[in-house]
Amino acid sequence: MNPTGALDAKTKHLIGLAVAAQIPCEYCVNGHTKAAKAAGATDAQIKEAIATAALVRFNSTMLNGSDGGREWSSPK
Numbered sequence: 740m741n742p743t744g745a746l747d748a749k750t751k752h753l754i755g756l757a758v759a760a761q762i763p764c765e766y767c768v769n770g771h772t773k774a775a776k777a778a779g780a781t782d783a784q785i786k787e788a789i790a791t792a793a794l795v796r797f798n799s800t801m802l803n804g805s806d807g808g809r810e811w812s813s814p815k
């Protein structure tokens with residue numbers, strides 16, 4: 740990963756882990772977990788990254804399985 744980018748290595752690996760958990764890619768999950776820990780991520784941060792990705796996927800599934808959220812739109 741680009742070490743001179745706008746995001747630090749820990750953040751990049753937490754994002755990679757979150758995506759890998761949803762693909763799912765067991766090898767990527769293992770690799771990004773190890774790299775995130777090496778970059779200073781805590782177990783709580785790792786769990787939260789995975790949970791956040793799962794929540795986004797859940798909400799996407801619910802919206803795509805219904806009317807896309809139009810029922811929740813404010814009346815105009």
